[in-house]
Amino acid sequence: MVAMLEPELCEKGATIETVLDTPEGKRILTCIQCGMCAGTCPYGEYMDYPPRRIINMLRRGFIEEVFKSDSMLRCVACYACMSKCPRGIRLSDVLLPIVKEQTLINQPEIPAELQKTLQNTLRYGNPMGESSRKRVNWATANGTKVPIMAEIKRPVDVLWFVECYTAYYQRGQDNSRAVAKLFNALGIDFAILGNEEKCAGDCGQLTWESGLFETLTDYNMEIFKKYKFNRIVTGDAHAFNAFRIRYPMYGFNYPVEHTTGLFARCLPQLKPKLTKKLNYTVTYHDACCLGRRAGLYDEPRDLLLAIPGIKLVEMTHNRVNSICCGGGGGGMWLDTFFKQKGMERLSERRVKEAIATGADVIAVSCPYEIYRFEDALKVIPHDKPIIVRDVVELLAEALGD
Amino acid sequence: MNIFVLLKLVPDTVEELEIAGDGKSLEAEVLRFKQSDPDEHAVEQAILLKEKCSSKVTVVALESPEVDDALFTALAKGADRAVKLTGNLINAQSFAAAQMLANFLKPEGASLPADTLILLRGQSIDDLEGEIGPFLAELLGLPYVCVVTSVVPEGGSVTVMKEFAGGLRGEFAVPMPAVIGIQSAEKPPRYVPFAKIKAIQKTAKIETVDVTPPDSLTRFGVERMYKPEAVGRAQMLEGASEEVADKLVEVLAKNSLI
Numbered sequence: 001m002v003a004m005l006e007p008e009l010c011e012k013g014a015t016i017e018t019v020l021d022t023p024e025g026k027r028i029l030t031c032i033q034c035g036m037c038a039g040t041c042p043y044g045e046y047m048d049y050p051p052r053r054i055i056n057m058l059r060r061g062f063i064e065e066v067f068k069s070d071s072m073l074r075c076v077a078c079y080a081c082m083s084k085c086p087r088g089i090r091l092s093d094v095l096l097p098i099v100k101e102q103t104l105i106n107q108p109e110i111p112a113e114l115q116k117t118l119q120n121t122l123r124y125g126n127p128m129g130e131s132s133r134k135r136v137n138w139a140t141a142n143g144t145k146v147p148i149m150a151e152i153k154r155p156v157d158v159l160w161f162v163e164c165y166t167a168y169y170q171r172g173q174d175n176s177r178a179v180a181k182l183f184n185a186l187g188i189d190f191a192i193l194g195n196e197e198k199c200a201g202d203c204g205q206l207t208w209e210s211g212l213f214e215t216l217t218d219y220n221m222e223i224f225k226k227y228k229f230n231r232i233v234t235g236d237a238h239a240f241n242a243f244r245i246r247y248p249m250y251g252f253n254y255p256v257e258h259t260t261g262l263f264a265r266c267l268p269q270l271k272p273k274l275t276k277k278l279n280y281t282v283t284y285h286d287a288c289c290l291g292r293r294a295g296l297y298d299e300p301r302d303l304l305l306a307i308p309g310i311k312l313v314e315m316t317h318n319r320v321n322s323i324c325c326g327g328g329g330g331g332m333w334l335d336t337f338f339k340q341k342g343m344e345r346l347s348e349r350r351v352k353e354a355i356a357t358g359a360d361v362i363a364v365s366c367p368y369e370i371y372r373f374e375d376a377l378k379v380i381p382h383d384k385p386i387i388v389r390d391v392v393e394l395l396a397e398a399l400g401d
Numbered sequence: 402m403n404i405f406v407l408l409k410l411v412p413d414t415v416e417e418l419e420i421a422g423d424g425k426s427l428e429a430e431v432l433r434f435k436q437s438d439p440d441e442h443a444v445e446q447a448i449l450l451k452e453k454c455s456s457k458v459t460v461v462a463l464e465s466p467e468v469d470d471a472l473f474t475a476l477a478k479g480a481d482r483a484v485k486l487t488g489n490l491i492n493a494q495s496f497a498a499a500q501m502l503a504n505f506l507k508p509e510g511a512s513l514p515a516d517t518l519i520l521l522r523g524q525s526i527d528d529l530e531g532e533i534g535p536f537l538a539e540l541l542g543l544p545y546v547c548v549v550t551s552v553v554p555e556g557g558s559v560t561v562m563k564e565f566a567g568g569l570r571g572e573f574a575v576p577m578p579a580v581i582g583i584q585s586a587e588k589p590p591r592y593v594p595f596a597k598i599k600a601i602q603k604t605a606k607i608e609t610v611d612v613t614p615p616d617s618l619t620r621f622g623v624e625r626m627y628k629p630e631a632v633g634r635a636q637m638l639e640g641a642s643e644e645v646a647d648k649l650v651e652v653l654a655k656n657s658l659i
Contacts, residue, residue, distance in 0.1 A: 105594055115592040122595055123435070124415060131416045133431075211596030 012249040016063060016098050024094045030087050031055045037081035037091060042323050043074040046343050051081050051091045054099055067106040072099050073114075073337060076346065077203075077329025079292040083320055093245065100329070101208035111337040114330055122212050125198030125219075126164040127333065135162075136194035138173040139180075146180050147191040155228035158183070158190040159254075161243075163236035164199050165367040171374070172367050178396035179235050179259055185273055185399055186266055190233070196223050202238035202246075202289075203330055217250050224254065231255040233262050235392060237366035238328070241289035258290060259392055260365045264299035267306055276400040277309035283359040284312065284391075285350065285373070286322035287366035300365050300391050307398040315353040323350050327368035347372035348380055355382045362388045402456040402554060402577075403514055404447045406480070407502060407521040407537075408471055409462060410434035414526070425623045434467045436474075439522035445586035446552055447520055448479045454554055457481050461505065463490050463498055469607060470598075476605050477598045478591060483607045488614050495528060497618045499536035505610060507541055513578045515557060523547045523582035531582060538580040546573050547582030 019025045031052070038050030048071040049057065057066050066072075075096055082092040089095070104110060120129035139146035139162075149159070160179070165172040183190050201216035224232075232254050234240050240258040263270060282304055290296040297319045304310050317323045324331075326346030331338075335345060351373055354362045362373055373388040389397075412418060412427060413435040419428035447458045459482040460475040462468045472483040486505055493501070507513050519541075524531035531547060538545030550570075551562040558576045564584055565571060575581070638648045653659045 101594070101596075104592070105597070108591075109588070110592050112589060118592065118595075129415060133416060209594055209596070211594055211599050215595060215599075 012246075014094060014098065016058075016102055019094065019098060020058070022094075024090055027087060027089050028055055028095060029059065031059075031089060032087060034086060036084045036086060040080045040084045041075075042078065042080065042326075042346050042349075043076065043343060046074050046341060047071045051089075051096065054095065055089075058095075066099060067102040070103065070107055072096070072103040073107075073111070073330070073334060074341075074343070075100065075329050076324045076326055076331040078288040078324030080288075080324070083292045097208040097210075099208075101210055104209065111334055113333040113336055117330075117333040118209055118212060121199050121201070122215065125216070126168060127199065127203070128164065128168055130168050132198070133195055135167050135197060136192070138167055138176055139192060139194065144177060144180065148194040149191045149227045150194060150196065152191055156189050156191045157230050158188055159224070159227065159229035159232045160190050160192045161200065161232055161234040161236070161239050162192050162197060163234060163239045163367065165371070166235055167197075169367075169371070171370045174393055175235055175367060175370070175390045178390065178392040181396045181399060182259075182263060182270070182392060186263075186269055191229075193223060193227075196226075198223075200234075200236070200239035200242040200247075202242035203328065203332065213246070214250075217247060221247070221250060221252060224252075229254075231257065233257050233259060235259040235367065235390075237287040237289040238368070241293060244294065258294075258296065258365070260290060260300045260303065261296055263392070263395060264302050267302060270395070271306045273400075274307050274395065274398040276398045278307055278394060278398055279309045280360045280394075281311045281313055281358065282361045282363045282394070283315050283354050283357045284318075284363045285315070285325070285354070285365075285369060286319055287364065287369065288322070288324050288328055290365055291322055292320055300363070303391055303395060304363055307394060310394070313357045313359055315350075315357055317353060323353070325350055325364075325366070325369045325372040327366075327372050332368055332372075345372075345376060347376035351376040351380050351382075351386075355380065355384075355386060358384065360384075360386060361394070362386060363391050363394060364388060365391050402450065402454065403517045404450060404456050404458045405506060405517070405519045406440075406443050406447045406458065406460045406475070407462070407519065407533075408436065408440050408444070408460055408468070408475070409498075409522070409525060409533075410465055410468055410471060411437040411526050420626050420628065425626050427626070434465065436471045437522060437525040439525060439583060439585075440471075441590040442586040443520045443522055443583040444475050444478060444480065445588065445590040446583050448591070449587055450518075450552060450554065451479060459484060461486065461502065463493060463501065464488070464609075465491065472607050473598055473602050473605070474593060477593045477601045483605070485607050485609050486612045487609050488612045490612070490614055490618070493614070493618045494620055495532040496536050496620050497615050499533050499540055500615045501612045502533075503537055503540035505612060513541065513543075515577060517578035518552075518554075518559060519543070519578070519580045520552075520583055521580070523549070523584045534580055534582040541578075541580065543578050543580050544575050545580045545582065546575055548584045549581050550583075550585050551587050552581060552583075 014022050035052045038044040038052050044050045048069045049066045057063050079092045117127045121127050125132050166176045198219050201213045243256040324346055413433040416433050419431050421428040450456055451458050458480040460480045461484045464485050464487045476483050546561050548564045549561045553560045558574050561573050563571045638645045
């Protein structure tokens with residue numbers, strides 16, 4: 001847990017040649033080769049080079065061999081290794097992204113799904129390759145009315161960064177509609193960027209396409225400058241992560257909150273409005289970027305417990321030990337690759353744990369998890385029905401009318 | 402070998418296309434362009450050939466919006482040289498484009514080196530007939546084979562695999578110089594990290610060559626452009642799922658589909 005407690009930023013310009021000369025590099029040199037990273041990694045057993053071995057290869061001058069392997073494609077950027085490292089080495093923040101970038105450059109072929117995703121994100125500003133002009137459609141369909149910055153032409157308190165999955169995918173839009181409903185219920189003055197918004201680039205950065213990430217960062221930073229607002233709120237755990245950790249390196253200095261954190265802070269005003277009883281037994285899945293990376297363990301649980309009728313049960317792995325849904329670091333677009341390599345989908349491993357709790361609902365707080373878990377539930381046998389809902393969806397449901 | 406790859410951008414159909422006010426063209430304001438898939442395969446095939454036997458790869462395109470990105474991407478993938486033909490060429494149709502490309506590839510009085518291979522798309526979404534390849538080959542007096550899925554150099558010729566309808570394939574030995582219309586490369590087009598493209602943009606240059614447009618850029622005029630019209634032939638089956646399934650089977654059987 002040492003790494004998480006340190007507030008200083010990672011260095012933006014570090015390369016594989018220079019990393020050992022940086023303060024972080026000095027810390028890499030102190031690695032005691034204990035193997036905690038490999039042991040805690042959900043895919044550690046499938047990696048030729050788990051973090052411990054990467055460090056050893058780097059220190060002994062054999063790092064080129066690591067780049068020739070596709071081992072790093074198995075990293076789902078879940079921060080498990082970094083949060084457990086007894087030396088506080090910032091594996092997920094500094095070293096692993098650099099190795100990923102070199103892997104991407106050195107592999108003769110990269111998995112087609114991932115390739116397409118990176119190309120789509122560059123061209124259309126979203127990984128699914130949808131038209132950038134349709135990004136705002138969810139906000140104008142079905143009678144929903146969401147204020148858009150370019151249209152209202154006035155400063156707002158909250159700039160709501162919607163993000164891709166929550167803008168384009170049907171089940172993600174449920175999340176966005178819930179957030180809009182909650183903002184309105186709380187009387188929050190907010191607006192979205194609409195079609196001007198592009199992917200924040202968190203997973204582009206974590207698969208370490210630094211050029212792609214910087215292009216998206218430059219773009220979004222320019223758009224932010226166009227408008228006046230006090231803070232940025234996003235329902236996407238990955239956008240939250242990007243704004244918290246990476247964007248400040250490019251001059252970003254807006255206060256940023258994830259919807260879960262914001263609503264938890266507003267709980268005194270929100271709780272009296274949660275009047276509808278939801279008789280669910282719920283198990284909460286900690287999102288990597290909120291839990292391990294930002295320490296938001298209690299906020300989502302407090303929100304769930306504020307809903308009348310909800311009973312909370314925990315999975316075997318929870319909080320810092322939570323298992324990634326498998327979507328981070330590009331994993332969202334590597335399912336075929338993982339399958340070819342005989343690797344179990346982490347989402348399947350996770351829903352098995354959720355099923356074992358006997359819960360009716362898996363509550364999540366990252367838009368990737370809706371798809372990953374709903375998909376996994378289709379193939380993992382279970383007798384008792386179990387559904388996947390974002391925490392904000394449950395809150396909106398409990399709002400009553 | 403001396404390989405030329407000819408590139409052209411096509412309208413990006415992810416963005417919805419709109420018909421312009423004149424009813425004869427696409428609304429330019431909402432139009433975005435992208436490299437067509439067969440072009441990307443032609444580039445990939447050229448780079449694969451370069452990796453196998455030492456070759457010089459030149460990518461060539463007529464000036465058009467967003468074309469620089471495509472040329473830089475090809476350079477980042479391993480092409481040696483990028484050339485953009487400039488002039489007032491925006492409305493050039495296939496024949497005019499072939500004339501200008503032919504003049505660039507073989508200026509009057511010159512002759513093409515014997516190890517020249519010209520690769521281009523077999524077809525593109527706005528030229529499904531794939532006219533430009535045959536036009537160009539005819540103007541240069543070279544052999545042309547299209548719908549090609551592999552290219553293997555052997556001495557002064559190349560052995561190419563051509564696809565036919567019905568799953569048939571044919572192997573052809575084509576003497577060089579030659580024009581080859583690529584359907585797909587031997588491997589999927591490679592990924593090039595965007596950082597590499599950005600680095601190339603700083604270090605490499607696109608050569609521009611001014612060309613004199615032929616007397617006429619167009620050989621035919623467009624009368625009317627319109628979106629597919631809905632004719633309402635869809636038949637909705639209603640009822641419980643069992644009934645709908647039965648009706649569906651009936652329809653399929655009636656139309657000899659099962």
